[in-house]
Amino acid sequence: MEELDKINEYFRSNKALWNDKTDVHIASDFYDNPSFLEGRNSLNEIELEYLDDIKDKKILHIQCHFGQDSISLARMGAKVVATDISDRAISEARRFNKICGTDVTFIETDTYRINQNVTEQFDIVFMSYGVTCWLPDIDKLAEQVYERLLPGGRVICVEFHPMLFTFDFDTDKISYGYYNAHVYEEDVEGTYAQNENQSVRGKEYFWQHSLEELSMPYINRGMRMSAFREFYYSPYNIFNSLREVEKGKYVYGDFPYPIPHIYLFEFVK
Numbered sequence: 095m096e097e098l099d100k101i102n103e104y105f106r107s108n109k110a111l112w113n114d115k116t117d118v119h120i121a122s123d124f125y126d127n128p129s130f131l132e133g134r135n136s137l138n139e140i141e142l143e144y145l146d147d148i149k150d151k152k153i154l155h156i157q158c159h160f161g162q163d164s165i166s167l168a169r170m171g172a173k174v175v176a177t178d179i180s181d182r183a184i185s186e187a188r189r190f191n192k193i194c195g196t197d198v199t200f201i202e203t204d205t206y207r208i209n210q211n212v213t214e215q216f217d218i219v220f221m222s223y224g225v226t227c228w229l230p231d232i233d234k235l236a237e238q239v240y241e242r243l244l245p246g247g248r249v250i251c252v253e254f255h256p257m258l259f260t261f262d263f264d265t266d267k268i269s270y271g272y273y274n275a276h277v278y279e280e281d282v283e284g285t286y287a288q289n290e291n292q293s294v295r296g297k298e299y300f301w302q303h304s305l306e307e308l309s310m311p312y313i314n315r316g317m318r319m320s321a322f323r324e325f326y327y328s329p330y331n332i333f334n335s336l337r338e339v340e341k342g343k344y345v346y347g348d349f350p351y352p353i354p355h356i357y358l359f360e361f362v363k
């Protein structure tokens with residue numbers, strides 16, 4: 095019980111920061127919202143390869159932020175329900191949904207309470223780029239995902255590779271564990287989209303997860319892995335620390351011997 099209280103406290107603190115980050119992100123070059131509103135698809139080649147047949151498919155998009163990817167999925171013909179803990183992000187997502195003329199259902203909920211707030215089942219559950227680090231226990235995430243998938247449905251997860259996140263990008267030293275040993279608490283100022291922004295300040299709580307921790311909860315539920323990929327680049331220049339080696343491909347460290355930056359997996363129920 096005490097542990098649950100502690101987790102709720104971490105989530106509350108993170109939610110306050112994500113609320114503050116939302117306005118900064120909407121105005122940032124990183125998210126380039128004007129071109130998105132004009133029709134740019136915010137999804138990347140990496141995930142689009144696995145989202146090629148989504149017309150009329152029901153998709154649950156977890157931790158959708160202010161909705162760019164959810165609306166992009168809807169523009170591709172999917173029927174989308176999207177969730178996030180940040181009320182500010184959800185209200186902005188709803189506003190952009192109206193502007194874009196799409197029909198996404200945005201729901202404010204923390205990921206561990208999705209099953210209390212969504213009853214529908216989906217062909218695809220999708221999550222990407224900065225989701226799992228905000229969750230202490232991946233088994234609890236997989237529990238939500240499994241319940242929400244139709245038989246034969248797929249979960250697609252595209253994420254920053256845990257190997258990349260062992261590095262402190264300021265000092266170039268390995269400073270974080272590869273395994274989920276404990277919560278990390280950091281005083282933050284600014285965000286990955288605008289490093290120095292003073293309006294985003296506070297305590298942030300996050301967790302590292304090994305590839306084993308990230309995948310076994312699905313395998314333990316009897317799901318079949320249908321894709322597993324590792325990419326030597328990130329499509330995002332996070333923290334402005336990466337170098338663009340080809341258009342839209344950013345790497346940390348000395349190309350051509352970099353570490354893995356992104357992984358993608360797909361499991362079928």
Ligand SMILES: C[S@@+](CC[C@H](N)C(=O)[O-])C[C@H]1O[C@@H](n2cnc3c(N)ncnc32)[C@H](O)[C@@H]1O
Pocket residue numbers: 105108109112157158159160161162163177178179180183203204205206222223224225228229
């Ligand atoms: C990096 S963003 C998601 C990535 C998305 N692809 C993007 O960049 O637009 C992380 C999102 O996770 C949400 N979040 C953080 N902790 C959460 C939790 N415990 N439950 C639900 N959402 C959470 C934040 O509010 C934020 O919108």
